[in-house]
Every structure is written in C-alpha cells, then in structure tokens.
Amino acid sequence: MKTMVTFLATMALAVTVAHADGLRILYLSKSSGFQHSVVATQKGQPSHSDKVLTEVARRMGATITCTKDAGLVNAENLKNYDLVIFYTTGDLTRPGNQDQGTVMAGDGVSDLLTWLKQGGGFMGFHAATDTFHETRPGQPTPYIRMIGAEFRTHGAAFEGILDVVDTAHPAMAHFKDGWKIRDEWYLFKNMNRENMHVLALLNPGDHGSVDTKYDIPAYPIVWCMSYGKGRVYFNGMGHFEDVWSNGDFQQVVADAITWTTGKGQLDAAPNYDTTVPGDKPMAGAAGASSTK
Numbered sequence: 001m002k003t004m005v006t007f008l009a010t011m012a013l014a015v016t017v018a019h020a021d022g023l024r025i026l027y028l029s030k031s032s033g034f035q036h037s038v039v040a041t042q043k044g045q046p047s048h049s050d051k052v053l054t055e056v057a058r059r060m061g062a063t064i065t066c067t068k069d070a071g072l073v074n075a076e077n078l079k080n081y082d083l084v085i086f087y088t089t090g091d092l093t094r095p096g097n098q099d100q101g102t103v104m105a106g107d108g109v110s111d112l113l114t115w116l117k118q119g120g121g122f123m124g125f126h127a128a129t130d131t132f133h134e135t136r137p138g139q140p141t142p143y144i145r146m147i148g149a150e151f152r153t154h155g156a157a158f159e160g161i162l163d164v165v166d167t168a169h170p171a172m173a174h175f176k177d178g179w180k181i182r183d184e185w186y187l188f189k190n191m192n193r194e195n196m197h198v199l200a201l202l203n204p205g206d207h208g209s210v211d212t213k214y215d216i217p218a219y220p221i222v223w224c225m226s227y228g229k230g231r232v233y234f235n236g237m238g239h240f241e242d243v244w245s246n247g248d249f250q251q252v253v254a255d256a257i258t259w260t261t262g263k264g265q266l267d268a269a270p271n272y273d274t275t276v277p278g279d280k281p282m283a284g285a286a287g288a289s290s291t292k
C-alpha cells in the first residue's frame with residue numbers, strides 16, 4: 001500500500017508539471033436523492049451525460065473517469081485528478097435508493113475542499129446544487145458555500161433566455177448572449193453572494209408558465225468563484241438530454257473545463273450586489289455587464 005501511495009503521489013506531481021495536456025477528470029453522478037435521466041445508467045451502459053462528457057474530454061485530449069462511486073472522492077484518490085465534476089443529489093454519505101453507487105466517506109467533503117484549496121478544479125451542473133443540503137435553515141453546508149447556492153425549487157420547464165453578464169470571461173468564450181434554450185430552471189437559496197462571480201443570468205422572460213415562481217427578475221444561473229488556489233464553476237443547465245446533446249452547450253462545457261483547470265485569467269472577483277436584499281442579484285449583476 002505504501003508503494004502505491006508513493007506511486008500516486010509521483011503521478012500527481014508529474015501531472016502538475018505537464019498540465020497543458022492530459023487533464024484528468026473525475027465525473028461523479030451518484031444520486032443519493034432524485035436521479036435524473038441524464039445520469040441514469042442502464043444495463044451497465046454509460047449514461048447520456050457520461051457519453052457527452054467523455055466525448056468532450058476526448059476532443060480536449062483529457063481523460064475522464066465517469067462514476068457513481070462517491071467513495072472515489074477522498075484525499076488519496078483526488079491526487080490523480082485535475083478536475084472533479086458533480087451531477088449529484090442528496091447526502092452522498094448515504095446510499096439513497098436510486099443507484100448502487102458506493103457512498104462517500106464521512107470526510108469526503110472536507111477532503112474535496114482541501115484538495116480544491118490547494119489548486120484543484122470543481123465544476124457542478126444542475127443537480128449539483130441539490131446535494132448536501134443545509135441541516136438547519138439558513139446555515140448552508142461547507143459544500144454549498146463552495147458551489148455557491150442550494151437548490152430550492154423549480155417549476156415546469158420552459159425556454160429561458162441566458163443573459164451573459166461577463167462576456168470577456170474565458171469560461172464564457174463561446175457562450176451566446178441572449179441564448180434561448182428549454183431547460184428546467186432551478187431557483188436557489190443560500191446563495192454565496194459575497195464570493196460569487198456571476199457569469200450569466202437566467203431571464204425567465206415571457207416564460208409562458210402559469211407558475212408564478214418565475215415572475216421574477218433575471219437571476220444568476222452560471223457563476224464561478226475562486227476557492228483558495230482552486231477554481232469553482234457552476235452551471236444550472238442540464239436537466240434534459242437535449243441540452244447535453246446541444247453542440248453549443250458542449251462548447252460551453254469545454255471552455256469551462258479549460259478555465260476551471262487553471263488556464264486563462266482568473267477573473268473571479270465577486271460582482272454581485274450584496275446591498276440588494278434576498279437572492280435577487282439584479283442591480284449588481286447588471287452593473288457588472290458594463291464589460292459587455
């Protein structure tokens with residue numbers, strides 16, 4: 001075992017040196033809560049999002065491990081990766097009844113956060129905010145502080161409009177301002193307003209829904225943050241297979257992988273107007289659009 005540890009440590013060092021190519025990605029899609037169809041595996045075949053991310057990684061010359069084994073998120077194994085991607089639900093230290101994935105150890109989250117602080121990269125999509133919920137109202141877990149917000153609710157899917165706040169950001173290189181796409185749009189609580197750098201807002205527009213949940217101003221749906229020496233990126237999109245199959249979305253994912261793994265300007269200074277009460281971003285985020 002000791003030999004193995006030394007070997008892994010050496011590998012991690014080698015990757016740090018040769019960072020330009022050969023990124024190594026860990027994609028975790030364990031559902032301890034609700035399981036989305038895009039992460040469901042059938043008869044041992046990769047899920048839809050597994051297939052898409054594997055193809056995106058291949059185009060980038062990266063290698064990817066797609067797994068439902070949350071036990072792989074531990075200090076020793078994280079040394080083997082440059083980037084961890086979550087599309088998860090629930091308390092990952094508990095099995096749930098949606099998949100057979102191994103649970104995360106009790107110190108898995110703290111291992112992840114320590115690794116991130118030391119220069120790792122973390123990306124979350126959609127349900128990643130529906131993971132490690134607060135145990136007391138208004139007291140977000142360390143995981144939620146890191147990812148930037150916690151899933152609160154959603155209504156019926158509709159075609160939303162994505163208003164880009166920071167068009168100059170490297171992670172937004174190919175993200176179309178005013179992009180209209182049908183998805184299931186999460187609404188959040190426990191937003192880490194003090195630390196997030198908002199990249200795009202979901203503008204419900206004329207959402208055509210009878211659901212008054214979305215009769216609100218545009219709100220953050222894509223953002224990033226720095227976390228120690230690490231980088232964090234969250235994108236609320238990705239409920240539907242169609243979104244993952246969308247070539248523009250795949251390009252957005254590739255750009256985000258590039259940024260999150262340390263390439264390009266950091267540009268993650270908080271740009272959210274915390275003087276506006278509640279989780280309504282608007283004034284600050286709109287102000288930040290002066291970079292347009």
Ligand SMILES: [Zn+2]
Pocket residue numbers: 036126127184238239
């Ligand atoms: Zn969903």
